[in-house]
Amino acid sequence: MTQIQMLYTKPEVGDSIETVDTPALVIDLDVVDRNIEAMFANFKDKSVTIRPHLKTAKSPVFAKKLIELGATGICVAKLSEAEVMAQNGVGDILITTEIIGKAKMEKLFDLLRDHPAVRLVVDSKAGVDMLAAAAKAFQHKEQIMVLIETNVGQNRAGLEHPKDVVKLAKHIQDQNSLHFIGVQGYEGHVQLLRDESERKTKSKESMDKLGKIVSELKAAGIHVPVVTTGGTGTSPWCAENDFVTEVQPGSFIFMDTAYRNAGQKFELALHLVATVISKPDAKRAVIDSGYKSLSTDSGMPEVANIANLTYEPGGDEHGILKSASGGEVALEIGDRVTITPSHIDTTINLHDYYYCHRQGKIEAIVPIANRGKVQ
Ligand SMILES: Cc1ncc(COP(=O)(O)O)c(C=O)c1O
Structure with a gap:
């Protein structure tokens, strides 16, 4: 197949962000920077x-920035994300999703050969x-660091009952090639709860479950050096528990309206800039951004720079802006x-690049290297 080379020349570092x-x-x-400082x-x-x-x-690029500012390492969700991170010099990685299947094993051991600090989660004997x-x-030489994923209320993957966790930890310890290092107990079901006291109560319930699991492991004589948990909505509370050793928040760095609506005080660092490409009547402006540039799984995105406008997808490539009060839309073709x-x-x-700026001047154009890395 013919390779298409993307020649990417404009805009450049130093240009106005308005040229994008x-x-x-x-x-x-x-x-x-402020969001990272506030979380840390x-x-x-x-x-x-x-x-x-x-x-x-x-x-x-952002992984390295976080590590420079004090993070011990990073989490990624998928093996293919870990591959890209490792190729780019980030080796201390926890892959937070179970890795299963023949094709995955081959890739995983390729990665582990050069990057033995990659940590994995499991939740089954299989x-x-x-x-x-x-x-x-694959005649792998070093022991692989393994955590057990636990279910602390999200009812996604993970073992719920402490006795099952102990049994699996012992099974891990029986394998010469594996080294049991701890448990992961992410409470994803509470992160976006809007009522702070409900979020706090539910997070505590999850931490109590996690604490019981850790106690049961210790009572069985099993060393548990790592207990990792927490997201943007709960990490500071998780860290109040003595048995928690590590937190893994993610969204705080850029934020979105779902987290803002859940009362998080981190600022909105990331926006999508779109252009009005059509205005068929006074009450409707059409922009160049639909399902292929803005997700809607957590509700409709919001128009940030003009008051009182609503966004709805108009298909894959189009978005429709209307006045919330049903009046005319004060936008012209070409407006951003x-x-x-x-x-x-x-x-x-959905995107290839971040256009990063300070005070309107482009400082970096950063490839979203893990875009599409879902395997
Ligand atoms: C296992 C795990 N840990 C941490 C996070 C980060 O959470 P947040 O984006 O809420 O900060 C996620 C997000 O989905 C996750 O799946």
């Missing part, structure tokens, strides 16, 4: 380490046996509109 073609993801780096400040006097989740930012068999088949995504993880995954 649309739709484009634009990031205010001053706001990113929560743990200054705590013994927990911070391992931010890069499933959100999807870029080794998963452990698959890893141990692959370690043998700034939109705040409702869910950054799924929106970022």
Whole structure:
């Protein structure tokens, strides 16, 4: 197949952010810096380490920035994300989703050969046996660091009952190729609860479950050096528990309306810039951004730079802006509109680049290297 080379010349570093073609993801780096500082400040006097989740930012550039500022390492959700991070010099990675299947094993052991600090989660005997068999088949030399994923209320993956966790931990310890290092207990079901006291109560319920699991492991004589948990909506509370050693928030770095609506005080650092391409009547402006540039799984994105306008998708490539009060829309063809995504993880995954600026001047054009890395 013919390879198509993308020749990318405009805009350049130093240009005004206004020169960026649309739709484009634009990031205010001053706001990113403030968000990182605000999140990390929560743990200054705590013994927990911070391992931010890069499933959100999807870029080794931001992974390295977080590590420079004090993160011990990073989390990613998928093996293919870990591959890109490792290729770009980030080796201390926790992959927070179970890795299963023959095709995955081959890639995983390729990665582990050069990057032995990659950590994995398992939640089944089948998963452990698959890893141990692959370690043998690929003649892997070093022990692989493994955590058990626990279910602390999200009812996604993970083992719920402490006795099952102990049984699986012992099974891991029985494998020469594996090294049990702890548990992951992410409480994803509470992160976006809007009522802070409800979020706090539910987060505590999850931490109590996690604490019981850790106690049961210790009572069985099993060393548990790592207990990792927490997202943007709960990490500071998680860190109040003595048994928690690590937090893994992700969305705080850029934020979105879902987290803002849940009362998070981090600032909105990322926006989509769009252009009005059609105005068929006075009450409707059509922009160049639909489902392929803005996700809607967490509700409608919001128009940020003009008051009283609503956004709705008008198909894959189009978005429709209307006045919330039903009146005329004060936009002309060619006008640029700034939109705040409702869910950054799924929106970022639709784009190739971040256009990063400070005070309107482009400082970096960062490839979203993990875009589409879903395997
Ligand atoms: C296992 C795990 N940890 C941490 C996070 C980060 O959470 P947040 O984006 O809420 O900060 C996620 C997000 O989905 C996750 O799946």
